Amino acid sequence: MTSLRQFRLPDVGEGLTEGEILQWLVAVGDTVVVNQPLCEVETAKAAVELPSPFAGTVTELLYEVGTTVDVGSPIITIDTSGGKVDVAPVPDPAAGDEPEVEAGLIGGPAPGGRTSVLVGYGPRNTEAKRRPRVTGSAAAARATAPQVLPGADYGTGVAEKPALLPDQPQRAPLLATAPDMTVKPVRHGGLEVGRQTEANARDELAPTSRRAAPGRGAPRPLAKPPVRKYAKDLGVDLATLTGSGPGGVITREDVDAATAPSSSSPSSPLTSPGSRQEGAVVRGTAGEQRIPVKGVRKHTAAAMVASAFTAPHVTEFLTVDVTRTMKLRTRLAARPELAGVKVSPLLFVARAVLLAARRHPMVNSSWDEAAQEIVVHGQVNLGIAAATPRGLVVPNIKDAGSLPLAGLAGALADLTATARAGRTAPADMTGGTMTITNVGVFGVDTGTPILNPGESVILAFGAVREMPWVHRGKIAVRQVTQLALSFDHRIVDGELGSRFLADVGALLHDPGTALAF
Amino acid sequence: MTALEHATEVVDPVPGTGAPHLPEQPDSGPEFVQLLTPEGERVEHPDYAIDVTDEELRSLYRDLALVRRWDVEATALQRQGELGIWASLLGQEAAQVGAGRALAPDDMAFPTYREHGVAWTRGVDPLHVMSLFRGNDMGGWDPVATGVNLYTVVIGAQTLHATGYAMGLQRDGADAAALAFLGDGATSQGEVNEALIWAASLSAPVVFFCQNNQYAISVPIERQSRVPLYQRASGFGFPGVRVDGNDVLAVLAVTRAALARAREGSGPTFIEAFTYRMGAHTTSDDPTRYRMASELEEWKLRDPIARLKAHLARAGIADAAFFDAVDAEGDELAVRIRTGTLEMTDPAGTEIFDHVYAEQTPDLERQRAEFVAYHASFEGEK
Numbered sequence: 001m002t003s004l005r006q007f008r009l010p011d012v013g014e015g016l017t018e019g020e021i022l023q024w025l026v027a028v029g030d031t032v033v034v035n036q037p038l039c040e041v042e043t044a045k046a047a048v049e050l051p052s053p054f055a056g057t058v059t060e061l062l063y064e065v066g067t068t069v070d071v072g073s074p075i076i077t078i079d080t081s082g083g084k085v086d087v088a089p090v091p092d093p094a095a096g097d098e099p100e101v102e103a104g105l106i107g108g109p110a111p112g113g114r115t116s117v118l119v120g121y122g123p124r125n126t127e128a129k130r131r132p133r134v135t136g137s138a139a140a141a142r143a144t145a146p147q148v149l150p151g152a153d154y155g156t157g158v159a160e161k162p163a164l165l166p167d168q169p170q171r172a173p174l175l176a177t178a179p180d181m182t183v184k185p186v187r188h189g190g191l192e193v194g195r196q197t198e199a200n201a202r203d204e205l206a207p208t209s210r211r212a213a214p215g216r217g218a219p220r221p222l223a224k225p226p227v228r229k230y231a232k233d234l235g236v237d238l239a240t241l242t243g244s245g246p247g248g249v250i251t252r253e254d255v256d257a258a259t260a261p262s263s264s265s266p267s268s269p270l271t272s273p274g275s276r277q278e279g280a281v282v283r284g285t286a287g288e289q290r291i292p293v294k295g296v297r298k299h300t301a302a303a304m305v306a307s308a309f310t311a312p313h314v315t316e317f318l319t320v321d322v323t324r325t326m327k328l329r330t331r332l333a334a335r336p337e338l339a340g341v342k343v344s345p346l347l348f349v350a351r352a353v354l355l356a357a358r359r360h361p362m363v364n365s366s367w368d369e370a371a372q373e374i375v376v377h378g379q380v381n382l383g384i385a386a387a388t389p390r391g392l393v394v395p396n397i398k399d400a401g402s403l404p405l406a407g408l409a410g411a412l413a414d415l416t417a418t419a420r421a422g423r424t425a426p427a428d429m430t431g432g433t434m435t436i437t438n439v440g441v442f443g444v445d446t447g448t449p450i451l452n453p454g455e456s457v458i459l460a461f462g463a464v465r466e467m468p469w470v471h472r473g474k475i476a477v478r479q480v481t482q483l484a485l486s487f488d489h490r491i492v493d494g495e496l497g498s499r500f501l502a503d504v505g506a507l508l509h510d511p512g513t514a515l516a517f
Numbered sequence: 518m519t520a521l522e523h524a525t526e527v528v529d530p531v532p533g534t535g536a537p538h539l540p541e542q543p544d545s546g547p548e549f550v551q552l553l554t555p556e557g558e559r560v561e562h563p564d565y566a567i568d569v570t571d572e573e574l575r576s577l578y579r580d581l582a583l584v585r586r587w588d589v590e591a592t593a594l595q596r597q598g599e600l601g602i603w604a605s606l607l608g609q610e611a612a613q614v615g616a617g618r619a620l621a622p623d624d625m626a627f628p629t630y631r632e633h634g635v636a637w638t639r640g641v642d643p644l645h646v647m648s649l650f651r652g653n654d655m656g657g658w659d660p661v662a663t664g665v666n667l668y669t670v671v672i673g674a675q676t677l678h679a680t681g682y683a684m685g686l687q688r689d690g691a692d693a694a695a696l697a698f699l700g701d702g703a704t705s706q707g708e709v710n711e712a713l714i715w716a717a718s719l720s721a722p723v724v725f726f727c728q729n730n731q732y733a734i735s736v737p738i739e740r741q742s743r744v745p746l747y748q749r750a751s752g753f754g755f756p757g758v759r760v761d762g763n764d765v766l767a768v769l770a771v772t773r774a775a776l777a778r779a780r781e782g783s784g785p786t787f788i789e790a791f792t793y794r795m796g797a798h799t800t801s802d803d804p805t806r807y808r809m810a811s812e813l814e815e816w817k818l819r820d821p822i823a824r825l826k827a828h829l830a831r832a833g834i835a836d837a838a839f840f841d842a843v844d845a846e847g848d849e850l851a852v853r854i855r856t857g858t859l860e861m862t863d864p865a866g867t868e869i870f871d872h873v874y875a876e877q878t879p880d881l882e883r884q885r886a887e888f889v890a891y892h893a894s895f896e897g898e899k
Contacts, residue, residue, distance in 0.1 A: 010598025013801040034855070035593045046803030053597040132896040 003081035005054045006062075006074035007038070013045040020068045021075070022047060030058045038076055041069075056080035223250040231255045296391030307453045311367070311488040315448040316497055320505045321469050322348075323479045328511045332405070341409040345481075346384075346438050349461045350408060352507035353436060354380055354401045355517050360500045363457045364433050367490050374491055383435035383452055384412065386419040394452050395424045396432035436461060446482040456491045459504065460484040481508070548747075549791070550771050551761040555819040557827025559766075567770040571834045577765050578829055579843050580614045581822045584634045586847030587643050588796075590854050591633075591650070595800045599858055600650045604631045608763070608795030611821030612728045614638055615768025616696065616790070619776055620664065623693035627679035630668045631728075632698050639665045643850070644857040653861050654868070673699055673706035676725060680712045683723035683779070694722040694779035696772070702733025704749065705741050713753045713787070720784035724775040725750075727787065728762060730794035735807040750787035762792030763821040793819070866892065 009019055022040040026032055035051040042048075060077035063069050221238040223231065227250060231238050236258050243250040293301060325348050333343040357364050357380055366375040382400035386393050395418070397403070397411045418424050435452045440463035449458040462482040469478035485501040492500075506513045550565050569577075588606050595603040606613060613634025620626060626635050636646055641658045649656040649668060656667040669675035679697030686693050703709050704727065716723050729746055731738050742749070750757025760771040768790055775786035793816040797804050829835040870877075870885040 008598065010596065012596055012598075014602055035590070045801055046797070047805075048596060048800075048803075050596050051593040053599070134894055134896050 003056075003079065004059065005056070005078050005080050007050075007053055007076050007078065008074050009041070009069050009071050010050075011071045012041070012048050012050070013043050016043045016045065016071060018068050018070050019043040021063050021065050023065055024061055025049070026052075026058050026061075026076075028058050028061060032056065032058060032078065052078065054078045054080050057082065221250055222248055227252050227255060234259050296388075296393065300392050303453050304450050307451045310369075310453075311451050311456075312490060313448075313451065313486050314489050314492075314494065314497060315484055315486040316494075316501050317446060318483045318485075318501050318505045320481055320483060320508050321471065321478045322464060322481050322508045323471075325508050325511050326464065326479050337404075337406045338409060341406060342413050343409060344412070345440075345464055346436070346461065347405070347409050347412060348508060348511070349438075349459070349504075350382060350384075350400065350412065350436060351405060352504045352514075353434070353459060354382065354408075355507055355514055356500050356503035357434065358401065359503055359517055360496060362496055363487065363492055363500050365456050365491050366433070366454050367456070367488060377433045379433070381431050381433045383432035383455070384415055385435060385437035385452075386416050388420050388422060390422055393419050393424055393429060394432060394435055395419050395428040396435075398431070434458070440464060440481065446484045448484060449486045451486055451488055456488045457497070457500065458486050459501075460486075483508075549759050549761065550767045551764050552766040552770060553761075553764045553824055553828060555763070555824050557824045557831060559828065559832075562767070562770075565767065565770040565774060567766050569766065569769075574825070574829060575835055575839065577614065577618065577769075578822070578825050578835065579846070580618070580634070580638060581610045581765060581825065582843045583847050583850055584610050584614065584637045585822060586851055587633060587637070587854060590851040591647065592796070592800065594647075594855065594858055595650070600647070600800075601652045602799050602801060603650055604799045605794075605796035606631055606633050608793045608816065608821070609728055609730055610634050611765035611825075612726075612762035612768055612790040612792045615765040616698070616726050616772045616788075619769050619772035620696060621693065621776065621780075622664065623691065624776060625660075625664050625666065625679070625682055625693070625695050627666045627675040627682070627695060627697045628668055629672075629675065629698050629700060629703075630670050631700075632665075632668070635698065636663075636665050639663045641665055643854050644861075647854060647858045648861055651858060651861055653864055673703035673709040673712075675699070676703070676709045676712035677715075679723050679725075680716045680721055683716065683721035683785075684719055686722050687719065692780055694724060694776045696724050696726055696776065699725060699727050700733065701727060701729040701731065701738045701746060702736065702741065703727075704746055705733070713750075713785075716785040717754045720782065722779035722782070723785050724772065724779055725785060725787045726772065726790065728790045728792055730762075730792050732794060732798070732804075732808070734798045734802060735804075737808075745789065747787060747789035753787075755785045755787065757787040757789065759789045759791055762790030763819050763824070765821060765825060792821075 011017075012019070019041040020043075022042050024039045025037045026039070032038065032052045033055045034053065037049040038052050040047060040049050056078040058076065059079050062073075062075050062077065069075060221241065222243055223238055228238065230252060231241075231250075234255060236255050238250055238255075241250050241254050241258055242248070244254055245251040291297075322345070326345070329343055329345065329348060332338055361376055364377045364380050366377070368375050379399040380401045381396040381398050383394040383396035386395065395415050397408070397415060400408060400411065403411060415424075415428070418428070432452055432455060434455055435449075435458045437447075437449050437458060438461050439447050439449075440461050443463050445462040445465075447460050447462075449460045451458050460483070462484070464479050464481045466477050467480040468475050469480055470476075471478055483501060483505060485497060485504075487497040487500075503517075507517075550562050552560060552562060552565065552567055554560055584606065591600060591603045592605055594600050609631070613632055614637070617626065617632075617635035617638030620639065626632070626639065628635055633643070633646055636658075637643065641663050645656055645658040646668075648654050658665065658667070660666045666675065666678065669678070676697045676699055679695040683695040686695065697712070699709060712723075713725065715721065716725070727746055729738060733741060738746070745759060747757035747759040758771050758775070760767050762768060771788055775788055778784070778786055794804075795813060795816060826835075826840065829839075867885060867888060870881050870888070873881060
C-alpha cells in the first residue's frame with residue numbers, strides 16, 4: 001500500500017499569503033529524509049529553503065520553478081510507505097485518520113468547528129462555514145446558563161452577536177431581553193461590543209446627572225475635561241446646564257447653547273459659528289481665530305488696496321545725519337514759546353516737509369481721475385499716521401504750513417493724543433494732502449509706505465540711531481536716520497520726488513538751510 | 518583607553534546611504550574577558566579565573582551541542598509550517614549556556630524570547646518552549662520550579678521585571694540574585710534604562726546580561742551606541758564587563774562573579790557578551806538583505822562549539838566516541854521535539870480562565886460557565 005503525503009506551502013514569515021518557487025532541490029524518484037531541503041521559496045520577506053517534513057520517495061512536484069503558489073497549497077507529494085526511512089515518519093495530527101492526500105481541506109475538523117490548520121498558517125482553502133446550532137436540547141442548556149448579565153461585561157457582546165445573525169431566526173436570543181437597538185454601539189478596535197454595556201452605563205449615570213442639578217447639593221456636573229475647559233473659558237457654570245449627551249453628560253453643544261443668548265456680553269466674547277456677529281471672534285480649528293473684518297481694519301484694507309492698485313508707487317530712500325537737528329531740538333526746547341509742548345524729532349521732520357513742499361508745490365496734489373485733472377492743493381493738510389488701539393488712523397493738521405513751530409508742535413501733540421484716545425473727529429481724518437508715518441517710534445529703520453488714497457507723497461521717518469558716519473573727513477559717531485518717500489508716479493516724476501526728498505534731508509541735516517528756502 | 522578613544526566611528530548615519538556595516542572587532546586587552554581562544558586554547562585572565570573539571574567541560578559541550586540541535590530542528594519545523602515563528606539562537610549558545618550554568622538554584626532568570634540555552638540549562642522541557650512558538654500556549658513551564666521566568670516578547674520589559682524581583686529578594690533577605698537577559702537593541706529602550714537606574718539606586722541584586730549579537734534585527738550596533746555597550750554601565754554607576762560571548766568558560770566565570778557580587782549586596786553588574794547571531798533574527802527575517810556573507814564566514818571561525826570541541830579533543834578530555842554519543846543524543850532529542858510538537862493538540866478554550874488568578878474568582882467562574890454554555894449551544898460539541 002502506498003502512503004502518499006503532501007507538503008503544503010507553509011507561511012514561513014508571519015502572515016504571508018504566497019511564495020514563489022525559486023528552485024527544486026529534489027526530483028521525482030529521489031529518496032528524501034526528514035529536514036532535507038526540498039526547494040527554495042521566495043516570499044515577500046525572505047528567500048528560504050523548505051526542509052522536508054517526511055521521509056520517503058518523491059512522486060510528484062506540483063509546481064514548476066517560477067510559479068507563485070498560495071500558502072496552504074500542496075507543492076510536493078512524497079511516498080512515505082516504502083524505501084529506507086532514515087528518521088521515523090511522524091504522524092501528522094492534522095491529517096488524522098482521513099485518507100491520504102485529500103484535496104481541499106487543510107486538515108480535519110477540530111474542536112470549536114474550526115479546521116485544524118497548521119499553526120501559523122494563512123488562509124484556509126475552504127469556505128467559512130457556520131456551525132449549526134443545537135435546536136432542542138439547547139433550550140435546556142440555555143435555561144441553566146446565566147441570562148442577564150449585570151454591569152459592564154464584554155462577554156455579553158460576544159453572546160449577543162450570534163443571536164442577531166439573520167440565518168438563525170428561530171433561535172431565541174441569549175439575552176433575556178432583546179438588545180436595545182436604540183443604544184449607540186461602542187466600537188472597540190473595530191468590534192461592535194457593549195451595546196448592553198452602554199445601556200447599563202446610561203442607567204447608572206443618569207441618576208448622577210440628576211443629582212448634579214443645581215439646588216440638589218450636586219458634587220460635580222458630568223462633562224469631559226475638554227468641555228469643562230471650554231465652559232470655563234466662556235464663563236459658563238456647568239451646574240446650570242442639563243446635559244444632552246449619553247448619561248446626561250454635558251456636551252460642547254450644550255455649552256454653546258448656553259452661551260448663545262448672552263454672546264454679546266463681555267464675559268462671553270466667543271460664540272458658536274452659527275451665530276456669527278459683529279465683534280465676535282469665531283473659533284475654527286485648534287488655535288485658529290477668525291476675526292471679522294470691520295471698522296478701522298476694513299477701512300484700512302480698502303484704502304490700502306485702492307491706493308496700491310490705482311497709484312503707481314515709487315519709493316526712494318535717503319540716509320541723513322540729523323545730529324545738528326537734534327542739537328537744535330535741545331536748544332529750541334528751552335525757548336519760552338515752546339515750553340509745555342513736546343519738541344519731538346517728528347516736529348522737525350514735519351517742519352522740513354512743509355518747507356520743502358513750499359519749494360515743490362506739485363507734491364501737494366491729487367489725481368482726479370474723473371475730471372482727468374491734477375489738483376494742486378493750496379494748503380498742506382499734513383497727515384500723521386497714528387497707531388491706535390482701534391488700528392491705524394491718519395488724522396491731519398489743516399493748513400499745517402501756516403502754523404509757527406510752537407503751533408505745529410501743539411497740533412501734533414493734540415492730534416496724536418486725540419487719536420490714541422479714539423476721539424478723532426471724522427473731519428480730522430479727511431482732506432489730507434500729504435502724510436508722514438513715523439515708523440522710527442517702533443525701532444524700525446525704514447519701510448516702503450503706501451500712499452494715503454488721494455495723496456501724492458508719503459514720507460516714512462525711521463529711528464534715529466547713533467552710527468559711525470563720515471563727518472568732516474573722519475569717522476564720527478553721529479545721529480543718523482533714514483527717510484523713505486513713496487510718491488504717485490502719475491503726478492510726481494523721479495526728478496521731483498528726488499528733489500523733494502533731498503530738500504527734506506538737507507533741512508534735517510542742516511536746519512540752517514531753511515534760511516535759504 | 519578612554520571611552521572617547523574607544524568610541525566606534527559612526528557608520529552610515531542615514532540607513533542605506535553609506536558604507537556597509539563593518540562589525541567592531543574586540544581587542545584582546547584586559548577589558549575583553551576571554552578564557553578560551555577561537556582556536557580552542559585556554560588562556561588566563563587576571564580578574565577571572567575558572568577552575569573546571571573535565572566532567573564539567575564535557576557537560577558544557579553537551580549542553581552547547583544539544584541546544585544547537587534543538588534550534589536546528591525548531592527552525593526546520595517552522596519551515597514546515599509547524600511553528601508560527603522561531604527565534605534562532607545559532608551562534609549564541611555559549612553566551613546562553615554559560616550564563617545559565619552560572620545560576621545558583623535559588624537565582625531567577627528573566628529571558629527574552631531567544632534564551633533557549635538558558636531554559637535548557639535550568640531544566641525547562643523544550644516542548645514547553647515549542648508550544649509557545651507553535652501558538653498553543655504562552656509557555657507552560659513553572660517559573661518557580663525552574664527558576665526561569667516565562668519568555669518576554671516585549672523588548673526590554675523583562676529588565677524591569679528582574680529589577681523588581683531583585684528588590685523583592687533584597688527585602689526578603691534572600692541569598693539569591695536575578696539575571697536579566699537582553700539584547701543590544703533593547704539597550705535603546707526606555708524601560709531598560711529605567712531598570713538600570715532603579716537597580717543602581719537600590720543596589721538591587723540583579724545582573725544585566727546583554728547578548729550583543731551585533732544587530733537589532735537589521736540595525737547594526739554602531740547605529741545604536743557610540744560607545745561599547747559595557748561602558749554604558751559606568752554612566753549608571755555600576756561595573757560593566759565585556760566578555761567573549763562565544764567563550765562558554767569566560768561567560769561562566771564572568772556571570773558567576775557578577776551573581777556572587779549581587780548576592781553579597783554589592784549591587785548590579787552589566788555584562789556585555791560579545792557574540793554574533795549567525796542565523797536570522799527570526800524565521801520571518803532575511804539577514805542576507807542587510808549583512809555581508811563574509812561577515813558570517815568570519816564569525817564562523819569563532820564558533821562557540823567548535824572551539825570547545827577543539828579544546829576537549831586536543832587536551833584529551835573527550836574522544837570521538839564522546840562526540841558521537843552527543844550527536845546521537847542530539848538526534849534523539851530532535852525526534853522527541855519533532856514528535857512532541859506534532860502531537861500537540863489545540864488547547865481547550867476554557868484554559869484561558871485557568872491561569873488568570875492563583876485562585877478562581879466567582880466572577881471568572883461565572884464567565885467560564887457562560888463560555889462553556891455558549892460553545893455547548895452548537896451541534897457536534899461534547
